[in-house]
Amino acid sequence: xxxxxxxxxxxxxxxxxxxxxxxxxxxxxxxxxxxxxxxxxxxxxxxxxxxxxxxxxxxxxxxxxxxxxxxxxxxxxxxxxxxxxxxxxxxxxxxxxxxxxxxxxxxxxxxxxxxxxxxxxxxxxxxxxxxxxxxxxxxxxxxxxxxxxxxxxxxxxxxxxxxxxxxxxxxxxxxxxxxxxxxxxxxxxxxxxxxxxxxxxxxxxxxxxxxxxxxxxxxxxxxxxxxxxxxxxxxxxxxxxxxxxxxxxxxxxxxxxxxxxxxxxxxxxxxxxxxxxxxxxxxxxxxxxxxxxxxxxxxxxxxxxxxxxxxxxxxxxxxxxxxxxxxxxxxxxxxxxxxxxxxxxxxxxxxxxxxxxxxxxxxxxxxxxxxxxxxxxxxxxxxxxxxxxxxxxxxxxxxxxxxxxxxxxxxxxxxxxxxxxxxxxxxxxxxxxxxxxxxxxxxxxxxxxxxxxxxxxxxxxxxxxxxxxxxxxxxxxxxxxxxxxxxxxxxxxxxxxxxxxxxxxxxxxxxxxxxxxxxxxxxxxxxxxxxxxxxxxxxxxxxxxxxxxxxxxxxxxxxxxxxxxxxxxxxxxx
Ligand code: DGT
Ligand code: CA
Ligand code: CA
Ligand code: ZN
Numbered sequence: 335x336x337x338x339x340x341x342x343x344x345x346x347x348x349x350x351x352x353x354x355x356x357x358x359x360x361x362x363x364x365x366x367x368x369x370x371x372x373x374x375x376x377x378x379x380x381x382x383x384x385x386x387x388x389x390x391x392x393x394x395x396x397x398x399x400x401x402x403x404x405x406x407x408x409x410x411x412x413x414x415x416x417x418x419x420x421x422x423x424x425x426x427x428x429x430x431x432x433x434x435x436x437x438x439x440x441x442x443x444x445x446x447x448x449x450x451x452x453x454x455x456x457x458x459x460x461x462x463x464x465x466x467x468x469x470x471x472x473x474x475x476x477x478x479x480x481x482x483x484x485x486x487x488x489x490x491x492x493x494x495x496x497x498x499x500x501x502x503x504x505x506x507x508x509x510x511x512x513x514x515x516x517x518x519x520x521x522x523x524x525x526x527x528x529x530x531x532x533x534x535x536x537x538x539x540x541x542x543x544x545x546x547x548x549x550x551x552x553x554x555x556x557x558x559x560x561x562x563x564x565x566x567x568x569x570x571x572x573x574x575x576x577x578x579x580x581x582x583x584x585x586x587x588x589x590x591x592x593x594x595x596x597x598x599x600x601x602x603x604x605x606x607x608x609x610x611x612x613x614x615x616x617x618x619x620x621x622x623x624x625x626x627x628x629x630x631x632x633x634x635x636x637x638x639x640x641x642x643x644x645x646x647x648x649x650x651x652x653x654x655x656x657x658x659x660x661x662x663x664x665x666x667x668x669x670x671x672x673x674x675x676x677x678x679x680x681x682x683x684x685x686x687x688x689x690x691x692x693x694x695x696x697x698x699x700x701x702x703x704x705x706x707x708x709x710x711x712x713x714x715x716x717x718x719x720x721x722x723x724x725x726x727x728x729x730x731x732x733x734x735x736x737x738x739x740x741x742x743x744x745x746x747x748x749x750x751x752x753x754x755x756x757x758x759x760x761x762x763x764x765x766x767x768x769x770x771x772x773x774x775x776x777x778x779x780x781x782x783x784x785x786x787x788x789x790x791x792x793x794x795x796x797x798x799x800x801x802x803x804x805x806x807x808x809x810x811x812x813x814x815x816x817x818x819x820x821x822x823x824x825x826x827x828x829x830x831x832x833x834x835x836x837x838x839x840x841x842x843x844x845x846x847x848x849x850x851x852x853x854x855x856x857x858x859x860x861x862x863x864x865x866x867x868x869x870x871x872x873x874x875x876x877x878x879x880x881x882x883x884x885x886x887x888x889x890x891x892x893x894x895x896x897x898x899x900x901x902x903x904x905x906x907x908x
Contacts, residue, residue, distance in 0.1 A: 335554050337408045338500045339373045339380055340573060345413050346370035346400075351428035352419040354438040368395035373404075375839055377872035379500060381408045394686040394867050426452040433482045435475065443468055457483045492530040493575060494809060496839035496876060499524075501575055502534055505553060512549045514542040516584050521594035526646045527879030529809055529842050533576040535594045539587040546581050586618045589629030593617035599651035600644075607639055607655065647882035652850075666882040667861075669875055671894045674703035676769050676800065677748065677834065677862035678871075682727055683708035683717045686867040689730055689743065695868035697741045703897050705769040706731065707746035712758040712775075719747065721763045728766070742897055744768040744906075748802055753777045755791025757798070764797035768906045771834065773802030778815045786818040793822070793831050799904060800860055801826060803836040803843040811840070819848055827855035832892050835861045835884075837877025838870070849884020859884075860892040 350366035353359075372394050373380060383390065390401040407413050430441045430453065444450040447468055450459050457480065459465050465476040502520050510518045515538055519525065522535030540546045543565055550567055551559045560568040565581045582590040593601060593616070608615040613622055619629025620638040628638035636643050641658045645666055648654040657663050678692055679685030687695075689706060696704040706727070711718035719727065724747060731743045746769030750758040757764065757772060764770050772792045780788065792798060804822065805814035826833050833852050835844045844852065844859065852859050861877040863870055881891060888894045895903065 335411065335572070336504065337381055337411055338573070339376050340497045340500060342380055342404055342407055343370040343374035345407060345416055346373070346403075348428060349413070349416050349419060351431050352416075352423050354431065355423060355427060355441055356419075357438070365395065365400070369400045372396060374494075374497065375873075376869055377496075377875075378869060380404055384408055392686065392867070393869065394684075424451045429453050430456060433479060433486060435478055435482060440470065443470065453483055453486070492532050492810075494839055495524060495527065495529055495531055495879075498531045498534060498575060501555070501571060501573060501577075505534075505536065505555075505577065508553055509536070509538055509546060509549060512540070512542075512545050514545060515540045517587055519591060521591055522578075522596060525595050526597065526649055527876075527883055529845070529880070533578060536577055536579045537587070537591055537594050538579065538581045539584045540581055543581045546579075550579050580617075582617075584630070586629050588631035588634055589615070589619045590617045592632050592635045595632075595646050595649060597650050600649035600654070603651045603655050604635075604639070611639065613638065645882065647879065648885070650883075664885050664887050667878060667886050667888045667891050667894065669878045670700070671888045671891070672701065672861060672874060672878070673896055674701050674705070674744075674893045674900065675863050675865070675871065675874065676705040676744070676746070676860045676893055677707050677771055677802065677836070678704055678865040679708050679748075680706055682706075682723065683719060684866060689727070689734055691868055692865065693734060693738065693741060693743050695871055697738075699871050699874070701871075702740060703742045703744055703900070705744040705746040707748040707769060707771050710747055710749040710758045712750045721759070724759075724763060724767075746770060746799075748773055750775050751788060751792045753780070753788070755788040757792065757795060761797060764795075767797070768904065769799045770797050771800045771802040772798045774806050774815065778806055778812070780815070782816045782818065785815050786821055789817060789822045790825050793825050793829055798831060800832045800834045800862075802834045803841050803864070804833055805843050805845070805848070807843055807845075808840050809842065814843075820851060823848065823851045823857055824855050826852070827857035832858050832860050835859050835877050835881055836864050837861060837873040837875075837880070838864050839873065839876055842876060842880045844880075844884070846880060846883035849881055849886055853885055853890050858890060858892040859886060862893070 346366045347370040350363045350370065353363050380390065384405060390396050390404055391398060403413055427441060427445055430436055430444065431438065444456065448459055448464060450456050460476050460480040465471050465479060466473045502524060506518050506520060509515060517539045519537050520534060521537045523531045524534055538546050547562060547567055551562050551569060555571045556569045557572040558570040560570055567579045569577050571577060580590060580594060605615050613620055619626045620635055621627065628634035633643045642663060644654050644658050644663065647666065654663065675696060680687060680689050680692055693704060709718040711720040728745045731745050735742055745767050747759065747767055748771045751772050751774050752758055793801060805819060807814035823833065833844060835849060849859055859881065861874060861881055863873040865871050865873065
């Protein structure tokens with residue numbers, strides 16, 4: 335069974351957790367956590383990179399030792415260190431660490447004093463009032479543990495789209511290889527480019543239905559076959575991801591694709607619109623009385639209703655049907671529209687690659703400019719740049735730019751927004767740069783009014799170009815900070831500042847609704863990779879998916895501008 339990046343990340347997270355409960359060296363623990371993050375965000379499968387002879391030590395935070403463990407996992411499906419740790423500790427104990435408020439010390443106490451080893455046992459103990467009796471715990475802690483357990487149960491049912499994509503690809507390929515298969519598409523929330531998916535919905539058209547079902551239920555990553563009929567089935571993959579399959583004839587493929595792409599709200603609205611025109615719409619086609627008038631392609635379904643094709647990212651019943659009716663659907667931005675990227679790190683701060691390597695990779699991705707925006711020197715940021723180091727990086731950029739043709743590195747920084755909204759670098763330093771990204775990396779839990787004032791003040795700063803990852807959320811890990819985002823977005827529009835759509839799979843920040851708010855407020859959005867290595871430039875693809883969900887067109891996206899126009903907009907001298 336092939337090992338996916340998500341498996342590697344999970345193994346490393348597990349090792350880190352177990353080491354943490356054992357009270358191991360914090361640096362060692364951090365190394366595993368960083369490695370887990372690297373693999374969970376990597377857009378290429380490690381096993382494919384290895385097969386292609388790539389050197390994994392070029393990835394952020396991966397040295398020889400960790401690269402060796404990845405190879406071991408890929409080759410054998412096991413990791414010796416993890417197996418050993420698991421013998422020393424009950425594995426479910428690590429799940430307790432994921433409950434907000436429970437660190438290794440408390441987990442150890444719960445385990446030793448109450449024998450609590452699983453989240454379920456934890457919930458029982460909390461409900462029975464046994465936790466408040468422990469040393470270092472109180473009634474309040476007990477209550478928040480119970481709440482956290484419930485919140486986590488809701489959250490954990492969904493997985494990142496970028497992670498699901500790793501499983502989707504190989505499954506689709508396996509089914510596409512079955513003789514008689516014509517089309518294979520991942521429908522559902524996956525096709526609508528949602529940030530997270532509850533399950534995968536696979537649609538296949540084939541002449542031999544039984545062969546497709548056989549291949550599906552015997553796929554080598556199946557943990558459990560939940561159901562298997564003639565034309566529909568559901569499996570649970572070993573990763574815990576559920577996949578629903580529908581097999582249809584080529585004739586009704588379009589209607590089925592429309593139905594299973596959803597969203598449910600969009601489907602219902604479309605069906606209602608059909609009813610008004612005397613049409614019946616279901617997953618087999620569009621019918622007038624007994625005659626079938628459309629359904630072979632998705633476009634034909636919309637056409638039968640007198641509508642233009644509505645892209646999947648818009649299908650949330652958020653006004654797209656009305657806009658389609660009046661001929662005002664947005665012309666959504668596409669990856670090919672991006673001319674550059676305004677957020678990237680190098681090994682000068684916490685990135686992995688050199689200026690030159692980042693430039694080459696960006697050029698290979700079809701970009702004509704890349705802003706280098708390493709972190710500012712500040713408390714808690716490792717290797718942040720101060721004025722002197724920024725200056726010498728700028729000189730290196732000038733030298734390199736002299737050697738490129740058709741490509742330009744821009745000079746920038748990602749500067750911390752301090753607690754009170756001031757920036758961590760002086761005006762003089764900032765004024766010399768082309769791109770200043772202001773980001774919050776601390777004090778996430780200020781009260782709403784103070785957090786809002788803080789961001790507004792940062793946007794008022796004359797040298798700020800972009801507000802970085804504006805809400806600060808990490809999908810499934812950290813909630814957005816409490817801030818009046820509407821006001822922040824309006825302010826950016828008024829001030830002529832730009833808002834980042836950070837494309838890291840864990841961030842995708844701005845979210846879709848905020849993108850749309852930015853569009854309405856006249857604040858341009860910059861779709862940025864926030865690359866910490868050359869591999870991460872591929873993040874831009876996810877960012878574009880999110881931007882499309884937010885109704886953004888090419889004109890609403892700052893980095894669709896060619897360099898000359900961008901320079902004019904940012905007031906940079908060539
Ligand atoms: P998810 O899986 O929670 O991320 O979201 P979806 O949108 O993929 O939802 P899912 O997997 O339950 O169903 C896939 C699509 O099938 C959904 O987007 C629309 C269609 N569908 C499912 N149930 C219904 C229904 O009761 N009525 C209609 N009209 N469509 C449905
Ligand atoms: Ca789904
Ligand atoms: Ca489903
Ligand atoms: Zn960054």
